[in-house]
Amino acid sequence: MRATTACLSKGFWGRSIDEFKRLSNITFKLEGIKGPSGPLALYDFHNADSIESCKTLSDKDIGGFSTVALDWVPRSQSEPEAIQGPGYARFHGTISTKLPPNKPDIQRSGYAAWRTLDQKATIFGKSLFNIDMYTYLALRIRSDGRSYLVNIQTESVVPTDLHQHRLFAKRPGEWETVLIKWNDFVRTNHGFVVEPQTEMLRQKVRTLGIGLTDRVPGPFSLCIERIWTTNDMKEGEEQVPTPVAKLKEGQLKNKQGRNINWSENL
Numbered sequence: 001m002r003a004t005t006a007c008l009s010k011g012f013w014g015r016s017i018d019e020f021k022r023l024s025n026i027t028f029k030l031e032g033i034k035g036p037s038g039p040l041a042l043y044d045f046h047n048a049d050s051i052e053s054c055k056t057l058s059d060k061d062i063g064g065f066s067t068v069a070l071d072w073v074p075r076s077q078s079e080p081e082a083i084q085g086p087g088y089a090r091f092h093g094t095i096s097t098k099l100p101p102n103k104p105d106i107q108r109s110g111y112a113a114w115r116t117l118d119q120k121a122t123i124f125g126k127s128l129f130n131i132d133m134y135t136y137l138a139l140r141i142r143s144d145g146r147s148y149l150v151n152i153q154t155e156s157v158v159p160t161d162l163h164q165h166r167l168f169a170k171r172p173g174e175w176e177t178v179l180i181k182w183n184d185f186v187r188t189n190h191g192f193v194v195e196p197q198t199e200m201l202r203q204k205v206r207t208l209g210i211g212l213t214d215r216v217p218g219p220f221s222l223c224i225e226r227i228w229t230t231n232d233m234k235e236g237e238e239q240v241p242t243p244v245a246k247l248k249e250g251q252l253k254n255k256q257g258r259n260i261n262w263s264e265n266l
Contacts, residue, residue, distance in 0.1 A: 036133045036134065036231065039134075039138070039228050039229065039230035039231075039232065039235070040131070040134060040228060040229050040230070041226070041228045042129060042131075042208060042227045042228050042229060043116055043208055043226065043227045044084075044085060044225065044226035044227070045072065045085070045087060045088045045089035045224060045225060045226065046084070046085025046086055046087055046088075046225075046226070047072075047085075047086075047087065048072045048074075048087065050072065050089065051070050051071070051072050051089055053116060053117050054070055054089075054114050054115065054116050054117060054209075055114065055115060055117060056068045056069065056070050056112070056113070056114045057112070057113045057114070057115070057211075058093070058111060058112040058113070059096075059109040059110060059111050059112075062100065062103075062106055062109075063100030063101075063103050063106060064096065064098070064099070064100055064106075064109040064110070065096035065098045065100075065109070066093065066094060066095050066096045066109070066110060066111065066112050067093040067094045067096075067112075068091075068092075068093040068112035068113070068114070069090075069091075069092055069093055070089055070090070070091050070114045071089065071090045071092070072087055072088075072089055072090075073087055073088055073089070073090050073223070074086060074087045075087055075088070079175065082175040083140060083175060083225040083226075084140075084225065084226065085225065085226070088223050088224060088225040088226075089223065089224050089225075090221060090222070090223050091112075091114055091210060091220075091221070091222045091223075091224065092219070092220060092221040092222070093112050093219070093220060094217075094218065094219050094220070095110050095111070095112060095212065095214075095215065095216060095217055095218060095219075095220060096109070096110060096217055097109055097110035097215050097217055108215075109215075110213070110215035110216075110217070111211065111212065111213040111215070112211065112212050112220070113151065113209055113210065113211030113212065113213075114209055114210060114211075115151060115153070115207045115208065115209025115210075116207045116208050116209065117207070118206055118207060119206075128155065128203070128204045128205060128206060129205035129206075129208075130202070130203045130204075130205070131182060131202050131203075131205055131229045132202040132203045133231075134182065134229040134230060134231055135181060135182065135183075135230070135231045135233075136179040136180060136181055136182065136229065136230050136231070136232075136233065136235075136236070137150065137152075137179070137180045137181075137182060137227070137228075137229055138177055138178070138179050138180075138227070138228050138229065138230050138235055138236065139167070139177070139178045139180075139224065139226075139227050140175065140176075140177050140224070140225040140226050140227075141167070141169065141175070141176065141178060141222060141223060141224050141225070142173065142174060142175045142176070142222070142223040143167070143169035143172050143173075143176075143222050143223075144172055144173070144220060144221045144222065145169060145172035145173075146212060146214060146216070146220050146222075147166065147212070147214040148166075148167040148210050148211065148212050148222055149164045149165065149166060149167065149210065149211050149212070149213060150164065150165050150166075150167050150180060150185075150208075150209075150210055151163075151164055151207075151208070151209040151210065151211050152164070152185060152200065152205060152207075152208060152209075153205070153206045153207040153209075154200060154201040154202075154204050154205050154206055155201055155204035155206060156201065158189065160189055160190060161187055161188070161189050161194065162187070162188050162189070163185035163186065163187050163188075163200050164185060164186055164188050165180050165184055165185045165186065167180075167210065175223075175225070177235055177236045178236060179230075179233065179235065179236035182200065182202060182229075185200055187200070191213065208227055210222065210224065
């Protein structure tokens with residue numbers, strides 16, 4: 001489902017009409033048989049009210065000292081062709097690993113994140129993203145180079161499960177399009193990789209988000225213009241001229257304490 005800001009802000013009947021149009025469009029184009037006719041927009045930050053359909057999280061929720069904000073930024077004249085819309089979101093703040101006093105049960109701190117809110121119901125039932133016919137998740141970002149994670153939440157039997165993948169930025173400080181294969185996401189729970197791994201419920205994606213859990217003290221800043229799903233690898237070709245496998249160790253660990261290695265295309 002295309003979760004534009006306008007759709008999320010509509011009432012029950014308005015959302016239902018949009019969902020009917022979407023389902024009818026799929027039927028008329030025979031996308032269930034022929035496959036999708038083009039990319040599918042999932043979320044964008046083109047309008048100022050787009051951030052109202054998102055929430056931020058940090059260790060401050062458990063007494064920590066990290067700070068986090070998600071602000072809307074209008075497009076400046078220096079970037080007229082770098083992004084499509086009139087603005088974008090800036091995910092920023094400061095990571096602190098200082099533990100909260102008088103809470104001996106808290107042994108680890110230093111994280112911040114944001115995610116979209118659950119989509120509201122329609123006459124057709126609960127609204128969910130269906131990315132089953134697509135290969136890649138695409139994000140238009142400008143990164144500071146830190147080790148961010150893309151977080152995907154589905155209608156899992158275990159509500160606290162997340163599917164995660166490193167957000168590899170090739171040109172920190174510049175706008176770029178990053179592609180991630182949906183099949184490369186790793187299922188985790190409370191920061192640990194879940195074994196055995198199970199396939200993502202691709203027809204029932206609830207929320208999208210990005211987090212920072214590298215526990216490196218200091219400021220962070222990541223700009224996000226839009227998120228979509230596509231089958232066209234060329235949409236990220238600017239940053240993947242020659243695919244060569246390279247492994248990078250990430251901050252995710254399995255139950256045995258071993259770090260997960262991410263495969264990065266260079």
